[in-house]
Amino acid sequence: MAxxxxxxxxxxxxxxxxxxxxxPLFKRLGLGSVLGYLAAGLAIGPFxxxxxxxxxxxxxxxxxGVVMFLFVIGLxxxxxxxxxxxxxxxxxxxxxxxxxxxxxxxxxxxxxxLPVERAFVGAMGFVLSSTAIVMxxxxxxxETATPRGQRIxxxxxxxxxxxxxxxxLVAFLAPAGSAGDESRWLTIGIALAAVLGLVAVSRWxxxxxxxxxxxxDAREVMTAAALLVVLGSALLMQxxxxxxxMGAFLAGGLLSESTFRHQLEAxxxxxxxxxxxxxxxxxxxxxxxxxxxxNWLLIVICVPAYMILKMLVIYCVARIWKANxxxxxERAVLMAQGGEFAFVLYAAAAxxxxxxxxxxxxxxxxxxxxxxxxxxxxxxxxxLV
Numbered sequence: 001m002a003x004x005x006x007x008x009x010x011x012x013x014x015x016x017x018x019x020x021x022x023x024p025l026f027k028r029l030g031l032g033s034v035l036g037y038l039a040a041g042l043a044i045g046p047f048x049x050x051x052x053x054x055x056x057x058x059x060x061x062x063x064x065g066v067v068m069f070l071f072v073i074g075l076x077x078x079x080x081x082x083x084x085x086x087x088x089x090x091x092x093x094x095x096x097x098x099x100x101x102x103x104x105x106x107x108x109x110x111x112x113x114l115p116v117e118r119a120f121v122g123a124m125g126f127v128l129s130s131t132a133i134v135m136x137x138x139x140x141x142x143e144t145a146t147p148r149g150q151r152i153x154x155x156x157x158x159x160x161x162x163x164x165x166x167x168x169l170v171a172f173l174a175p176a177g178s179a180g181d182e183s184r185w186l187t188i189g190i191a192l193a194a195v196l197g198l199v200a201v202s203r204w205x206x207x208x209x210x211x212x213x214x215x216x217d218a219r220e221v222m223t224a225a226a227l228l229v230v231l232g233s234a235l236l237m238q239x240x241x242x243x244x245x246m247g248a249f250l251a252g253g254l255l256s257e258s259t260f261r262h263q264l265e266a267x268x269x270x271x272x273x274x275x276x277x278x279x280x281x282x283x284x285x286x287x288x289x290x291x292x293x294x295n296w297l298l299i300v301i302c303v304p305a306y307m308i309l310k311m312l313v314i315y316c317v318a319r320i321w322k323a324n325x326x327x328x329x330e331r332a333v334l335m336a337q338g339g340e341f342a343f344v345l346y347a348a349a350a351x352x353x354x355x356x357x358x359x360x361x362x363x364x365x366x367x368x369x370x371x372x373x374x375x376x377x378x379x380x381x382x383x384l385v
Contacts, residue, residue: 014051015058018044019277034136035375037277041284058282064231065275066132066340067248068268070160071230073135073153074252075265088151092321093158100127100313107309111301114359117173121349122363124166125342126306128159129335130371132279137334137378148327152334157249163341167348174352194240198233198250210260226267229255279340283368291365298362303369307336307377326385333381337374338367 018040026036044051052058101124108119134156135144143149206229213221230248237247255261292299311332318328343364350360 011051014044014049015278015281019281023277031379032137032140032375033277034133034280035372037280038284038287038372038375041281042287043284044281045285045287047287047289052285058278058285063244063279063340064234065272065277065279067234067244068230068272069132069135069276071233071248071252072265072268072272074249074254075256075261088154088321089158092151092317093155095320096155096314096317097127097159097162099317100310103309103313104306107305108302111305112298118355118359121170121173121345121355122359122366124162125345125363126310126338126367126370128162128339128341128345129156130337130339130374131156131160132276132340133337133371133374134334136276137375148323148330151323151327152331155331155335159339160249160341163344166345170345170349170352170354173349173354175354190240194236194247195250198236198247199254203254206255207258207260210258214260222263223267226264227271229264230268283340283371286364287368287372288361288365291361292369295362295365299366299369302366303373306338306366307370307373311336329385330381333377334374336377337370339371342367 019037022040022043023033023036026039027033042048046053101120104123104126105116105120108114108122109116112119112122114122134152138144138149138152144153210222210225213225229251233247233251234244235247237250238244255264258264314332314335315328318331319325323331346355346360346363349355350357355363
């Protein structure tokens with residue numbers, strides 16, 4: 001038992017030490033904190049020191065960092081501001097996702113010789129940019145609250161919402177043993193009930209709850225309540241078959257006009273930063289060098305092809321929506337990668353038999369490599385521009 005506890009303690013210390021050493025070093029070199037976390041994760045993962053054999057477990061826990069990030073974003077995005085951004089969310093966002101998805105599907109069919117449904121799943125996973133990486137970059141550059149940053153956030157929100165219909169579409173594409181119409185309608189009904197339940201709780205129960213807790217003047221209880229709101233909303237959305245991150249964002253948005261907004265943000269912020277760093281460490285650990293070595297030619301072709309094609313589409317769509325050249329180029333570079341929701345989509349598609357486990361491994365490697373390359377692209381963009 002003591003050996004088991006000491007082993008767990010060694011892993012915990014290794015995680016903290018890797019982040020503490022790598023992030024300041026990479027920031028000192030001008031490479032940014034995200035690349036530092038990714039490199040640290042690779043160093044202590046299965047293909048480095050081998051301290052962690054199953055990085056998926058770390059990633060699963062660390063997804064809560066993305067959840068808390070979106071909750072904080074929701075707190076800062078009042079419904080009135082969201083309404084003003086509706087054209088960007090449902091116009092710019094839909095255009096970018098649709099055009100990128102179509103062209104990347106064609107690219108998958110031509111470069112990889114995939115059937116259309118497998119190429120489509122691979123493409124749509126890559127279309128969903130990494131909310132964690134893009135928001136971290138915007139935060140470091142101080143652009144989250146600027147108009148250009150808000151437009152990027154709008155597209156990210158649309159992409160995060162897209163995971164819901166995409167997962168439903170995967171169920172329809174399942175070759176055999178798929179659910180009937182009744183169970184599909186039941187799934188939709190459960191999802192709607194989860195959303196309505198979250199809206200009702202946020203509007204009519206949370207403010208009175210926080211007022212009651214504030215009377216006791218117990219700081220630790222308020223912090224526990226803040227975490228309960230974030231994790232509870234994520235759990236409710238997950239139970240309804242929806243995205244945990246979208247549940248947290250919705251809860252944050254509904255509480256954005258609450259008198260306790262600033263206190264909630266202050267309580268969640270330390271956990272958000274720590275778990276988000278853990279998420280990037282997990283992504284670095286999950287980079288499977290064996291899969292890359294076995295399929296290196298395919299990955300060398302697909303990663304730049306997907307990223308360049310996606311950048312071109314993002315740039316053109318941004319220009320059509322009257323963004324200037326500098327903003328369009330910056331947006332294209334920031335959003336060139338695949339994201340964390342690709343892992344969810346590929347896992348669901350592999351489980352439903354839409355793609356093979358080999359496809360899943362290669363597609364996951366393509367997405368992770370693109371995530372690793374993004375900070376380097378941004379550094380290159382900043383120095384050249």
